[in-house]
Every structure is written in C-alpha cells, then in structure tokens.
Amino acid sequence: MMAMGPLSIWRSPLIFLAILAAIFGVLPLLISQYRMSIANEILIFALLAMSIDVLAGYAGRTSLGHGAIFGTATYVIIYWTANLGGSPWIGCLLAIAAAVLMAAAFALFAMRVSGVYFVLITLALGMIVWGVCLRWSNVTGGENGIRGSGRPDIIADPFVFYYVTLAVVLFFAFVIWRFVHSPFGLSLCGIRDSESRMRSLGYGTTLHMFLAFTITGFFSGIAGVLYAFFNNFVSPSTVELSQSVEGLLMAIVGGVGTIFGAFLGSAAIILLENVVSQYTARWPMVLGFMFIGIMIFAPQGILGALKRQATRKL
C-alpha cells in the first residue's frame, strides 16, 4: 500500500488534469491580456508537444515532421476561411482531416524504420511540406503567408478563446493519456523496447506504427487549428523545421514519456523566449544553454526528474 499510494499518482491522470485546470483556469483572472495570450500559446504548443511525446516517449520514435503536420492544419483552415470564404467550423474539420491525411502519408514512409532513419525521413518530409508552402505562392502566398479573416464571433473574445483552448487541450491531454495507457499504447512501448520480439509475438508492428503516427497527426492537427484561430495568420515559418524542433524540445524539456511534462516544457520554452528576448538580442544562446543544462542535470526532463525523485524516496 505504501508503494502503491505515490505510484498511483503517476498512474492517474485526473490529479494532473485537475492541477493543470486549476492553474490555467485562474491565470486569466490574475494576469494581463498579453500574458494570457502567452498562456494560450503555451496550451496550444503543449498539445503539439504531447502528440510528439506519444511517438518519442512510448514508441521510441523521434519525429521531426509534426511541426509540418501542425502547420498543414493551420494553412488549410486559414486558406479555407480567408481565401475561399468558407465556414470556420467546416474549416476545422477540413484542417484536421488534412493533418490526418498528411500524417498518414508521412506514416507510409516512416512506419517501417526506427532510430536515425525515422528522424531523417520525418525531417525530409517536413522539409517538403515547408518547400511546398514556400514555393506554391498562388495558393500559400509564398513566404508572405496568408492573413486570416479573424476568429468566429463566438470565440472572438480572448477570454472565451482562452477557456475554449484550455478545455480542448485538457480534453485531448486526457485522451492522449488514455491512448498511451491503452493496450494499443502498451504495444507501442513493446515496439520501442524490442520490435523484433513484438513481431515474433504476432503483433503487426508496422500497422501499429502507421496507426500511432496517424493518430498523433490528428492531435497535432487540432493544435494547428487552435493556432490558426490564435494567430489569424500563417506563413512558412509555421511549418518549418524549427517548429518541429521546438515541439520536440518541449517534449524533451518536460520529460519524454510523461505526456503532462509537455505543459512544463511548453511553458518553459515559450516563457524563456518571451522574457529573455526582452533583455538581450542573444536570447537564442540563453535557450541553447538551458537545453544543455537540462540534458546534463535532468536528462529525463523536468517532470521525469520529479518523478524519479518521488519514486526514489520510497
């Protein structure tokens, strides 16, 4: 029982979700509108980081393509609403569908490989998406991007939009948590630990990887849609490699394989970017040092380190 108590904290997502809901829920009452927009961005990127963490932490595959999937959704909804004048709600569905399709296409290439090959393939596919967004200027507006036509009235108010984001992100955080703790998620862990053993046990590892990748694309797509509503603008920088890298770094900083660490990682990186850049133009260097520090002192990420501390004491 002694051992079960603290351990079950790590097993139940509800406590974490409650803490997150409490923290992010009261934030807008305490901080200025600008800081609320930063919190909003943290939530959106946490969802992207969580989707990457599913692959990185549970399937042992490091993706550098999820930024492109995320950005695909952003492009689709903004193009649909601004250039075609379509309904934003249909746009949401189209954007998420596009992200899932994009992820499925990525998965076809990447499902059979692991390790560095997986990194390279997702990197290359992400670069292709970026290249298309940059060059297909009749549709994507080239490097100038597309300016959106604003949020729908019902979520136009920043407060309302913030809470909608919070609800959506927490809901999908729960869904992702359930997903990785489902039998399917456990079989992903099995693939991570030994793909050949899983295969010899009769699991269709390739199909597992295909589905896992496609489903994480769905989560990235939702984050991309939220980002489109948030920024009301899209340009190739939304799909570029640094977006994928940032999402991955958030997952790593928070703790790979912890899911909820994504919130910490996202908060740490976005806050640092915003705070440090007010004081020095060399802020990317400060970020670099932070990553090195984390790799040395907390290689399992912030939440990973806390988790280890908590379990070691027992």
Place this chain on the structure above:
Amino acid sequence: MDRRRFLKNTGLILATSTTGVLSAPWVARAQAAPIRIGFMAPLSGVVAAGGREMVEGFNMYWEKKDHKIAGRPVEVIVEDDAGNPDTALRKARRLVEQEHVDFLFGNLLANTGLAVANYVKGNGVPYFIPIIAADDLTQRHRIKNVVRVAGYTASQMPRPLADWALKQGHKRIATISQDYTFGYEQCGGFSQVFTGGGGEIVAQLWNPLSTSDFSPYIGQLAGMEIDAVFAMELGADAARFMKQYANFGLKGRIPLLGAQNFTDQSVIRTLGTECEGIISSAHFAEGSDNPVTQKFVKAYQEKYNKLPSLYGFSVYSGAMWVGQVIEKLGGDISDRDKFIDAVLHSELTDSPLGRPVRFDDYGNPIYDVYIRKVVKNAEGKYWNVPIETYPSVSQFWTYDPKEYLKQPLFSREYQGIQKG
C-alpha cells in the same frame, strides 16, 4: 525598485557590458506622460545586420531630439522580431497589450510586416512601416492605420531604371531575382516598364534565397544574347552575385543593372572593384551632392563609423516624419484617426533627401528617384552617386491608378510583361 524594473536594469547592464548590443528598452522617468513607441526590428536571424541599422537610424533621430517631442518625453521599446512573422506577431501583441505603446514602428521583412499589419487592422493601433515594401499594403489591401512613412513600394523604384535602360538603347535584357515576393514585385516593376517601352525580357531567372553558388545562373546569362542584366538580390546574395559575376568575366562585358537593395550601402560596404559601375535606382543616394543629404551622411558616419544604408536612412526619415506630425499636433496623439489623417496629409520636410516628400492618394510616398552609379568617393569607399533624376515617381509610374489596380499582384507567373 520592483522586481521587474530590477530585471530590466540588470538586463540592460548585462546586454551592454557583455555583448555590446543595446537591446533593452530606453526607459524614461519624467513627469509628463511619455509617448511610448514600440519599435520592432530583426536583431537575430539572417537579416539581423539590417535590423541593427534600423535601430541605429531610429535612435539617431530620437537622440537628436533628446528623446522629447512637443514637450513630451519619448520612450522607445525595442523588440527583436527575429525575422519571423510568428515572433513579430507575439512581440507586437506584447508591445500593444502589455506595454500600451501609442504606436508601432519598424519591421524589415515583408512577412513580418504583413503579420503585424493584420494584427493592428483589428485594433486600430497606428503602425508605421518605412521598410516593409509589399505592394498591396498601399494598393489592393490597404489598412488605414498602417502607414508607409518614408518607405516605398517594391515595384516603384525599378521602373525609372527600366525607362533609363531603354534610353540607353538596351533592347534585350535578362533578369535574375530572388525567388520570393519582394523579388517578384521589384522584377515585375522593371519588366513591365521595359517591355511596355518596346524592350524584350529575354529570360527571367529565379534563385532561391541564400544561393551560395551562382555559376549555373551566370552561365546561362553568359550564353544569352543580351544588352544588360537586371539583378534583384539582397544582402549576402547580392555580394556573392557581384563577386561571381566579376569572376566569370561578365563584368564590363554585359552591363549590370540592379534593384536598389542590390547596391545598397549595407552590401557594397565590404566589397571591392566588383561593385564599381553598377547602375541602380532609388530615392536615396548616399553619394548625392545635395548638402542636406551630405550633412546626414556625415553625421551618421561620425556616430556609427559607416555610411548610412537604406535601412538607417529610411527609419531615420520615417521617425522624423512621425515626429514632425506629433509636433504639429502639439503632442496629442490620443485620437488615433486624427493622428493617422494628420500623417497622411502631411509633408516630410528637412529629411536627408533634401526635398519635401508627400503621400499619394493611396498612402505611398512620391519620390524623385535617382538613377545611381557605384563609384569610389574621396575616402576610397564605394557609394551610390546620382547620374540622373526622375522627378515625382509614384507607385503607379505613369499608369492610371484605377486601371493599374485591376492587374494582379506581381508573382513569378505574372510579371506585367507585354509582348511586342
């Protein structure tokens, strides 16, 4: 001293002492309500060099004014947009929603400017853009509170050069340009006027940004029977193109014409003979013998130990323009509509151009445009010297604005080329 202020000050000391880059905001402590300006420029990323010259030009004006205008102190809050539209948007949000600035100013790359313009469209904050040259901001998609003070439209400047080329007897020209919107617009302005006047654009080459090896392009140019080359390149690409053009022996064989940024001081400052004799067109020429221009050039040189580039000049003049309007309004810019209207109906006087500048009906300045040649000055430095002037060039050249606006925006596919 609260924690925030403490951080700000320590940040300032750290920034100045360890890196020598002053990027923390200048903080005024005065009794009268200050005018707060949010200034954005890329201080990191690939265009950081240009961004720093923007900050120099901006600071130079406010330092000359002793950070005061119409009796009100001026606070400038500088933010790094990193040359990235998402970052620019975030910074604009911070400046408006947290710093409560009276207006925004700056940005270098068109994509950052367009992102910020879309943001201020929703909240009415005045936004001044001396560098952002995207055609449509003063053409098809105007936003009232986005004003191009001392800026220009991309396609505006190369048009006189095309006319000049025709007068030189050039019949066949090939263009090479960076493959993005700013390139399409500049190249389009040139190609439209050149073919409209009976010239022929033999070929149009588009190179990706940051091309390190131009030999495939230069090889193609060498094989064409052409009278001149029109090149639109920025920054390091421009420097590399000029060097390789000379190395391949084309310099002196096929005359080289350039868009204004091609031979901008920020590029030719570090170059040698390879840039000599290149012709370009722009409203500003640091080698102009106009005494007002020379006064500015000397002052800039004394302060920053280099000749001013288009970035420094434009932002300095833009600040001056807004400053003059604030003075005229007696320091009261609380009514944004009145402020914007006053700017749009004002005339910039005493600018380094040495002649007054006003806006056309679409909010784009009308300039006397120089045809400039790169020559060595008395100090042995290369600079742009005017050899001919086209008076009162607007963004619509000689076309009727209404007719002109019916044509699509320039792109790789649409270059306004008329087949003779």
